[in-house]
Amino acid sequence: MEGMRRYPPMAISTYLIVVFIMSKLINMDIAMSTGHLLDDTRLPSLPPALADKLRTDNDSISLASTDYGNIIRQSPLAVLRPSSTADIISLVQSSYVSSSAARLLTIAARGVSHSVQGQAMARFGVVVDMPSSGNSDDPDAVTVASIYDNASGEYLHYADVRSGVLWIDVLRATIKQGLAPVSWTDYLYLTVGGTLSNAGISGQTFRHGPQINNVLELDVITGRGEFFSGCSRSNISELFYAVLGGLGQFGIITRARIVLGPVQNRVKWIKMLYNDFSAFTRDQERLISINGKNQSNALNYLEGNLLMNQGGGSSDNWWPSSFPESDVERISSLVTDHGIVYCIEVAKYYDNDSRDSVLKDLDELFTGSGYVPGFKFERDVSLEEFLGRVRLRDNHDQAHPWLNLFVPKSRFSDFDNGVFKDIVLRNNITTGLVLVYPMNRTKWDNQMSASIPDEEVFYAVGFLHSSGLNDWQRFDRQNKQILQYCKDNGINVKQYLPQYHTKEDWESHFGSKWRTFLTRKSRFDPKMILSPGQRIFT
DSSP states (O other): OTTEEOOOOOOHHHHHHHHHHHHHHHHHHHHHHHSSOOOGGGSOOOOHHHHTTEEOSHHHHHHHTOOTTOSOOOOOSEEEOOSSHHHHHHHHHHHHHHOOSSSOOOEEEESSOOOSSSTTOOTTSEEEEGGGGOOTTSTTSEEEEEEEETTTTEEEEEEEEETTSBHHHHHHHHHTTTEEESOOOSOOOSBHHHHHTTOOOSTTHHHHOOGGGGEEEEEEEETTSOEEEEEOSSSSHHHHHHHTTSTTSSEEEEEEEEEEEEOOOEEEEEEEEESOHHHHHHHHHHHHTOOOTTOTTSOSEEEEEEEOOGGGSGGGOSGGGGSOGGGHHHHHHHHHHHSOEEEEEEEEEEOGGGHHHHHHHHHHHHTTOOSOTTOEEEEEEEHHHHHTOOOOOOOTTOBOOOEEEEEEGGGHHHHIIIIIIIIIHHHOOOOSOEEEEEEEGGGSOTTSSOOOOSSSEEEEEEEOOOBOTTOTHHHHHHHHHHHHHHHHTTOOOEESSOOOOSHHHHHHHHGGGHHHHHHHHHHHOTTOOBOGGGOSOO
């Protein structure tokens, strides 16, 4: 098959890897019954290739046993810190050869583990520390290039990026050359492989699609241990489409070729406040309808969020720090008067050549907008400051029981009435950001694994809760209330970063894609080795 590299048959070194892993499995079984592990000195010798890269020390195991959510804890047997793609191939091949229905050695690729429900964990398996193979200090970790596209008559710019590299490092490497990716996530301290395994969404999605739509090529290791280089829409396309948005179920991404665009280094960053839901959604939907990639008057970014007096006290509110201090008191009065205030947040990029035209474009875009008079706020910042605007604190003392949904436009008013204005306000526990912004279905490629609502416009809603380590359950109960409300009222939401627990829920989530999903799983990971933490097949 074109693009595939087959590695030599495994000899005694692979056998020793299998013996090592199986001995760890036996140790874990004994630990479950006796309460302690066997001494690692009893393990057989490891092959030189992986012996110094498989970690079983307490610190490594502990780190791989948790994630950003701080809710689920599952310990692997070992952590692989690869120095090359060949190390990962060797591990997956070993697992594929040795695994059986009675004894399955699972593998999870872990970036920075920004998941919240154990999706990047591998209980009694091996976690692959992907950043180990994607050191941003390596000059080959991010390589920028351009090729002439005869079809368009223009140069196509791209970056070849190792999957363990953080998006913030992609930005730093590309912006030096006057280029940058066109589609982002809000938080850039995530790995390339991690976001591409989900979708990668943010305020640019309405115009450029999710990050998975802006990939030209991939290198992938399947669950069989086969390595395919240069997967694309025209070469090994089934694997290419399967892996993008595939939740790690079909392969481990080791390299991605990302679309880049020319940089405009300044940003007009504007927020507008609404006390009327209909005006809020009407303006958002009108603004995202202007979405051509080369449409000069289109926005570069659009998101929205809710302002509330959260958790019963001003100290629980996140939003005051995002507005001028001199305006916080009158914004707070607006929130108190209405219970919920809706915020549209937009950005328009510009440079010296477009400084005058950007102001004209924005004036025209906002003509007739329904925001509350006097509650429009504008900043002028660098592109790097804007894209790097989200920073997260150390989360060791917090849990994050998040819920992310895609809600069809036709039912969004019902969602507002039943969820925002009823469940959320009545419970009065919501802390953290609540994101609310629309997307265009036409900007997504339906051949990819990611599942979205069937309607042309749908909304991303993210309840980004923060809680103490011992009281996350009340937020989880609210999340379940929201999902039950949607189910009872026939609102066909899709979870983003899904957290389902039954086959029926997964089948419903993927809908018409479910049969294709199963076929691809059978083809690329028939022993169901990869990404067990998603709990799709376990």
